[in-house]
Amino acid sequence: MAGHEPPASRPIVACAVQTPLRRAFDYLIPHNIDPGAVMPGNRVQVPFGRRQVVALILHRVDVSTVDPMKLKPITAVLDEQPLLDPLHQQLMRWVSDYYLHPIGEVYPLALSPCERRGEPPASMGEPGLKLTLRGQGLPENALKRSPRQAQLLALLQAEAQPLSALRDAGISTGIVRQLIAKDLAVRCQIDGNPAWNAGPPLPPSSEQQEAISAIRDTLGGYRCHLLDGITGSGKTEVYLQAIASCIAGSRQALLLLPEIGLTPQMLARFKERFDAPIVVLHSGLSDGERDRGWSAARAGKAAIVIGTRSAVFVPLARPGLIIVDEEHDAGYSQQDGLRYSARDVAVKRGHLADCTVVLGSATPSIESLDNVNRGRYQLLRLRQRAGGASLPSARAIDVRGLALRGGLSTEMLDTVRQTLDRGEQALLFVHRRGFAAGLQCHDCGWVAQCRHCDAGLAVHRHPIRLRCHHCGWNRDLPGHCQHCGGSRLASTGVGTEQSEAVLAAQFPGTALYRVDSDTMTGKGSRDAFHSAVRDPAPAIMIGTQMLTKGHHFPRVTLVGVVDADNLLFNPDFRGEERLLQLLYQVAGRAGRGDHPGQVLLQTRHPEHPIIARALREEYGVMAAEIIEQRYQRGLPPVGAMAVMRCDSTSLDQGIGFLQQVKREMNTTASTLIGPLPAAMARRAGRFRSQLIVMADTRRALALAMNTLVAVAEALPRPSGLNWFVDIDPIETL
DNA sequence: AGCACGCCGACT
DNA sequence: GTCGGCGTGCTC
Ligand SMILES: [Zn+2]
Ligand SMILES: [Zn+2]
Numbered sequence: 149m150a151g152h153e154p155p156a157s158r159p160i161v162a163c164a165v166q167t168p169l170r171r172a173f174d175y176l177i178p179h180n181i182d183p184g185a186v187m188p189g190n191r192v193q194v195p196f197g198r199r200q201v202v203a204l205i206l207h208r209v210d211v212s213t214v215d216p217m218k219l220k221p222i223t224a225v226l227d228e229q230p231l232l233d234p235l236h237q238q239l240m241r242w243v244s245d246y247y248l249h250p251i252g253e254v255y256p257l258a259l260s261p262c263e264r265r266g267e268p269p270a271s272m273g274e275p276g277l278k279l280t281l282r283g284q285g286l287p288e289n290a291l292k293r294s295p296r297q298a299q300l301l302a303l304l305q306a307e308a309q310p311l312s313a314l315r316d317a318g319i320s321t322g323i324v325r326q327l328i329a330k331d332l333a334v335r336c337q338i339d340g341n342p343a344w345n346a347g348p349p350l351p352p353s354s355e356q357q358e359a360i361s362a363i364r365d366t367l368g369g370y371r372c373h374l375l376d377g378i379t380g381s382g383k384t385e386v387y388l389q390a391i392a393s394c395i396a397g398s399r400q401a402l403l404l405l406p407e408i409g410l411t412p413q414m415l416a417r418f419k420e421r422f423d424a425p426i427v428v429l430h431s432g433l434s435d436g437e438r439d440r441g442w443s444a445a446r447a448g449k450a451a452i453v454i455g456t457r458s459a460v461f462v463p464l465a466r467p468g469l470i471i472v473d474e475e476h477d478a479g480y481s482q483q484d485g486l487r488y489s490a491r492d493v494a495v496k497r498g499h500l501a502d503c504t505v506v507l508g509s510a511t512p513s514i515e516s517l518d519n520v521n522r523g524r525y526q527l528l529r530l531r532q533r534a535g536g537a538s539l540p541s542a543r544a545i546d547v548r549g550l551a552l553r554g555g556l557s558t559e560m561l562d563t564v565r566q567t568l569d570r571g572e573q574a575l576l577f578v579h580r581r582g583f584a585a586g587l588q589c590h591d592c593g594w595v596a597q598c599r600h601c602d603a604g605l606a607v608h609r610h611p612i613r614l615r616c617h618h619c620g621w622n623r624d625l626p627g628h629c630q631h632c633g634g635s636r637l638a639s640t641g642v643g644t645e646q647s648e649a650v651l652a653a654q655f656p657g658t659a660l661y662r663v664d665s666d667t668m669t670g671k672g673s674r675d676a677f678h679s680a681v682r683d684p685a686p687a688i689m690i691g692t693q694m695l696t697k698g699h700h701f702p703r704v705t706l707v708g709v710v711d712a713d714n715l716l717f718n719p720d721f722r723g724e725e726r727l728l729q730l731l732y733q734v735a736g737r738a739g740r741g742d743h744p745g746q747v748l749l750q751t752r753h754p755e756h757p758i759i760a761r762a763l764r765e766e767y768g769v770m771a772a773e774i775i776e777q778r779y780q781r782g783l784p785p786v787g788a789m790a791v792m793r794c795d796s797t798s799l800d801q802g803i804g805f806l807q808q809v810k811r812e813m814n815t816t817a818s819t820l821i822g823p824l825p826a827a828m829a830r831r832a833g834r835f836r837s838q839l840i841v842m843a844d845t846r847r848a849l850a851l852a853m854n855t856l857v858a859v860a861e862a863l864p865r866p867s868g869l870n871w872f873v874d875i876d877p878i879e880t881l
Numbered sequence: 882a883g884c885a886c887g888c889c890g891a892c893t
Numbered sequence: 894g895t896c897g898g899c900g901t902g903c904t905c
Contacts, residue, residue: 163905167904173905195904195905197884198883199884212905
């Protein structure tokens with residue numbers, strides 16, 4: 149079909165087509181399309197197999213390696229101007245190369261939902277309503293017979309209104325429709341506030357001032373700062389003032405947060421400070437909202453973009469500053485599809501686009517601290533808490549041989565009581581949700597197992613069921629042991645529900661909040677909890693890690709870690725780093741403001757080096773020791789690591805495939821470990837295995853991984869088997 | 882991943 | 894007879 153005319157006479161372009169295939173696809177530019185209109189970063193519609201798809205132009209191709217008879221022509225050019233500027237194309241190309249992910253799946257991450265579908269980019273303004281000429285001609289007291297319509301008319305007579313503002317004013321869409329039907333009003337676009345102003349800053353401490361100045365001095369070029377600031381030291385104020393400087397130079401600022409739940413309070417703080425367009429981008433928004441925010445960011449209309457990990461890919465017309473808050477947080481690492489670290493992409497982006505990058509954390513990652521040591525990042529430290537509040541005191545409770553109620557020792561319960569008696573609040577951290585971690589037969593040791601995973605089932609009370617926390621499978625609570633028939637079944641390990649029940653009985657009448665993924669289902673429950681927390685009355689908060697993320701608890705003076713041992717013997721090489729970060733983050737919730745805080749750790753291993761010293765030493769001292777250990781053991785940040793993972797319908801199939809890949813790799817520049825079954829080999833009915841790759845240098849790792857992927861691609865793929873690679877994996881289990 | 886083609890079992 | 898099961902092969 150394409151071959152009626154000598155194809156070589158037409159120009160050829162390489163395109164990123166949305167497909168998991170790890171290559172670009174070449175297309176001809178037909179006669180009816182001006183080759184000048186086909187620019188890199190433009191979207192085009194192309195035939196692909198038997199269907200038409202949206203693709204992005206990568207570059208011109210002088211000599212295609214594809215059989216000329218197979219080349220097809222582009223169907224249509226979808227954009228007059230490229231949606232991705234050359235720097236952004238370079239970033240997306242880097243992501244594809246670095247993470248060894250198909251280019252056709254990487255490029256669309258820089259597009260909004262409607263752009264991915266091939267639709268025109270969204271217009272920037274907010275959808276709104278304005279009066280027609282006829283509506284403008286009405287007298288001020290018109291529509292008296294219909295008070296709601298009159299109210300809307302009055303609002304519109306003042307000025308055109310965004311639909312969201314009308315909703316807030318209590319005007320239903322029905323009223324809007326009625327005015328439109330009467331030809332008094334029409335839908336329109338309301339442009340955002342064009343001002344880029346910052347309100348007065350809070351007076352900074354000398355440390356904050358130093359940090360702000362250091363960041364300010366590097367604006368306009370690439371520099372990465374690590375803002376190492378203990379909880380309550382005012383990192384956000386540093387962000388605000390650095391951003392104020394950035395937008396004063398009419399460059400845009402991008403602030404990344406590790407999870408959606410942190411955006412509302414950050415946005416509130418930003419709206420208070422800035423009279424400037426702020427765009428929020430995360431997966432909790434509707435497609436339309438994302439489309440509009442995306443357009444505003446790319447057009448340079450948005451002064452500030454606040455978003456979660458995927459927002460690192462949003463095009464910005466004039467990027468000036470990229471901030472990654474809580475940079476140590478695992479939420480920046482995507483765990484499926486393209487396995488990227490938004491923090492690492494942010495740093496690369498800053499480097500390519502000459503932006504200043506700020507990584508902020510109270511517990512910086514080992515990688516970032518190492519980058520400071522190597523002189524790649526500049527360290528900015530905040531060591532004082534606002535208002536001079538003192539750091540919490542920490543103590544371990546040795547619970548060996550103690551009678552526990554709901555996992556709580558008498559000492560813990562007594563300290564909770566004292567805290568409440570002083571009119572203060574207590575926060576208790578339990579590692580698991582549900583009532584108990586497992587169910588075991590007292591007579592034969594049988595443990596209730598998930599049908600689809602190599603994992604035990606957790607006991608839940610509301611409703612009463614056994615539930616797998618890895619796949620969601622659940623069953624009723626058995627009355628008898630499934631192995632010996634005995635009836636003495638006992639729950640093992642404590643979950644949030646159990647501690648909650650004990651606390652409710654011990655402290656009747658005291659406000660008690662449980663925060664885990666079972667109670668924090670909707671947006672409403674989260675909001676309700678956060679407003680409850682601001683209530684100064686004595687209260688107990690109990691929950692999982694969810695409770696530790698970034699939130700402010702001004703009245704909490706006691707933090708209890710109910711089962712500190714849970715993270716103690718994690719075989720992953722990042723286990724200790726995780727534990728340390730968790731302990732310091734949890735402790736950071738205690739004693740803000742003028743009340744000193746205390747932290748209690750319940751443990752059966754009080755002699756464990758981390759438990760014994762954590763929270764007495766500074767985080768940085770403990771982290772330095774972990775870095776030292778990593779160097780001794782030759783683990784990241786020394787050299788580089790990657791994993792090829794496999795999931796399949798049988799374990800042998802996965803291991804066999806990885807073995808075959810390993811056999812065909814004759815590398816000396818890297819070390820291959822495995823293949824080995826994953827820590828939980830069977831999960832949701834799939835068997836997981838992995839091949840770990842370690843190399844002394846990034847370059848050697850990239851080389852090895854490229855070959856590894858090429859080998860795996862060339863191998864026939866057994867049905868039901870999936871493989872993928874994970875560069876800089878956050879866990880190797 | 883889609884989406885086709887293709888070749889064998891149980892339904893109108 | 895054909896509706897449909899998913900094996901395997903291809904996409905510029
Ligand atoms: Zn038994
Ligand atoms: Zn399961």
